[in-house]
Amino acid sequence: MVLALGLACLTARQVGVWHDELSLWGRAVQVSSLRPRVRVNYGRALQIADQDTLALQEYQRGIALSFDDRRLPGANLYARLAAETDIATVLIHQQNVQGAWNQLAMVLNTPEWPLFPYAVFHRGVLEAITGQCHAAARDWLLASHEDGTLVTPTMPKICLD
Amino acid sequence: MSRLSFLFFVLALTVLAYASTWRASFVYEDARTIFGNGEVQQHEPWHLLQLRSLSEGSFLLNHMIDGNNPRGYHAVNVAVHCVNGVLVFVLAWAFLEPLGAAVAMTLFLLAPVQTEAVAYISGRTELLSAFGILLACVLAVSPPRAWHLIAIPGVLLAGLLAKETAAVGFLLVPLVCLQQWPTLLKDLRLYGWLPAMAIFGAIVIGLAGLILWPLRHLDPGTVGSERGVLGFLAIQSTAFWRYLPMVVSSYGQTIDHDFDLIPHALGYAALLGIGGLYALAWKARGTLVGFGLAWTMIAVAPRFMIRIPEFLNEHQLYVPMIGIAFGLGAFMQWAIEQWHPVRDWFVAASGHDWFCDDHEAA
Numbered sequence: 001m002v003l004a005l006g007l008a009c010l011t012a013r014q015v016g017v018w019h020d021e022l023s024l025w026g027r028a029v030q031v032s033s034l035r036p037r038v039r040v041n042y043g044r045a046l047q048i049a050d051q052d053t054l055a056l057q058e059y060q061r062g063i064a065l066s067f068d069d070r071r072l073p074g075a076n077l078y079a080r081l082a083a084e085t086d087i088a089t090v091l092i093h094q095q096n097v098q099g100a101w102n103q104l105a106m107v108l109n110t111p112e113w114p115l116f117p118y119a120v121f122h123r124g125v126l127e128a129i130t131g132q133c134h135a136a137a138r139d140w141l142l143a144s145h146e147d148g149t150l151v152t153p154t155m156p157k158i159c160l161d
Numbered sequence: 162m163s164r165l166s167f168l169f170f171v172l173a174l175t176v177l178a179y180a181s182t183w184r185a186s187f188v189y190e191d192a193r194t195i196f197g198n199g200e201v202q203q204h205e206p207w208h209l210l211q212l213r214s215l216s217e218g219s220f221l222l223n224h225m226i227d228g229n230n231p232r233g234y235h236a237v238n239v240a241v242h243c244v245n246g247v248l249v250f251v252l253a254w255a256f257l258e259p260l261g262a263a264v265a266m267t268l269f270l271l272a273p274v275q276t277e278a279v280a281y282i283s284g285r286t287e288l289l290s291a292f293g294i295l296l297a298c299v300l301a302v303s304p305p306r307a308w309h310l311i312a313i314p315g316v317l318l319a320g321l322l323a324k325e326t327a328a329v330g331f332l333l334v335p336l337v338c339l340q341q342w343p344t345l346l347k348d349l350r351l352y353g354w355l356p357a358m359a360i361f362g363a364i365v366i367g368l369a370g371l372i373l374w375p376l377r378h379l380d381p382g383t384v385g386s387e388r389g390v391l392g393f394l395a396i397q398s399t400a401f402w403r404y405l406p407m408v409v410s411s412y413g414q415t416i417d418h419d420f421d422l423i424p425h426a427l428g429y430a431a432l433l434g435i436g437g438l439y440a441l442a443w444k445a446r447g448t449l450v451g452f453g454l455a456w457t458m459i460a461v462a463p464r465f466m467i468r469i470p471e472f473l474n475e476h477q478l479y480v481p482m483i484g485i486a487f488g489l490g491a492f493m494q495w496a497i498e499q500w501h502p503v504r505d506w507f508v509a510a511s512g513h514d515w516f517c518d519d520h521e522a523a
Contacts, residue, residue, distance in 0.1 A: 003264070004171050007271035007409065011178040014273050014411040018280035019185045024416055032419035041189075041417070071421045072388065151197045 021045035036066040036079035117146035133159035182235040246270035248295035255302040265490030274407035277476035287479040290327035293320020395428030400473035453488020
């Protein structure tokens with residue numbers, strides 16, 4: 001009975017970590033503070049919680065950590081491009097369209113991964129916002145072809161009209 | 162406290178421990194599993210013969226009942242975990258004395274390492290595949306009936322349709338049978354059943370291959386391709402050893418561990434240790450602790466063989482945990498039995514004989 005009660009307390013405490021993205025990735029940052037992907041995902045959690053400034057800081061940390069050559073080059077590249085793309089999404093959220101264009105153009109200029117699907121997808125979002133509906137549809141198709149888990153969003157009203 | 166009331170006590174504790182999932186939201190890949198899944202969102206028809214179709218079917222049922230409200234999804238996860246806990250108890254009861262079976266069930270239901278599989282909605286695939294494996298094993302140790310010949314492969318196949326790693330069930334069921342009837346292989350040969358079993362095995366492996374065939378396109382990804390085979394095995398071994406203390410401690414638990422920075426020497430030492438565990442499982446075959454160890458090592462084997470792009474995650478220890486819980490239950494039972502004052506105190510304090518061999522009495 002003592003074993004059961006002790007384990008139940010530990011488990012209940014750990015279950016609390018799974019409450020939401022912020023608690024989940026906040027815990028991950030505590031345990032794996034040097035892991036770029038963890039920083040990027042914590043940044044996304046902060047961004048969802050409307051804490052853009054803190055999110056940007058986490059993305060920058062993720063980018064800085066992704067140059068650690070003790071890690072696999074592929075994993076580093078993915079984390080870096082994801083963080084750079086996420087910075088673009090913050091800029092979109094802040095309605096800094098030009099800044100977001102420049103940021104995404106930089107990501108898509110990466111010779112190792114010129115069609116990074118997450119960046120192509122968000123370029124489509126920018127195109128849809130600015131009324132380039134056909135280009136947006138093309139980019140979303142391209143992004144979902146590269147990564148089948150990316151779901152094509154609904155076209156904004158400006159395109160449907 | 163009687164044995165039955167202890168069982169309900171542990172189940173109630175499990176529900177209490179996971180009660181906060183009632184207010185939890187979807188996290189991480191749940192968005193892809195639930196919102197980004199056309200079948201779950203009822204935009205596309207659901208098909209039975211596809212990878213993880215039963216898990217998707219269960220998410221679809223959740224969606225039909227309560228839409229995208231995470232509560233129902235979490236409640237089903239906790240309920241399946243509790244059912245699995247009862248099945249672990251029933252399976253352990255076939256081999257262990259009441260104390261060992263109770264310890265095995267308690268560890269399985271309440272170990273902190275299980276949190277990821279249960280509190281994470283996407284962990285349902287692990288829960289359902291474990292359900293298929295456990296039910297098949299319980300049927301295998303129950304008094305033989307003709308319909309078991311259909312039911313056992315049937316539930317294993319159902320587990321396989323929940324998650325492809327349930328393929329280990331096709332090895333775990335024979336392991337359970339050999340533990341229950343040590344002379345099984347000899348008897349089968351005696352009666353000339355071996356060819357029939359070989360044909361049956363071939364059919365089962367064929368079906369499993371059919372389910373696993375879509376995995377052939379799986380991208381080996383960063384872990385598999387850049388590290389090489391030994392590097393991959395070393396990092397998976399490190400993860401396994403890291404998660405073992407989480408059976409009784411939540412220290413250092415997280416969704417994303419950082420094994421990249423582990424020194425290579427440590428990784429290879431961990432790999433040697435894993436080799437040692439396989440050797441130990443073979444050496445201790447026939448004993449109850451050896452059975453638990455063999456279960457664990459068989460259940461974790463796909464993680465060493467299939468080079469998926471991710472490290473071994475905490476939730477992937479759900480099925481191996483059955484063997485760990487069984488082994489620890491058997492060990493604790495043996496240890497207390499050896500020390501008579503503790504045994505006598507234990508019986509006096511609980512008011513019941515937790516060491517009575519009910520099977521022999523029956």
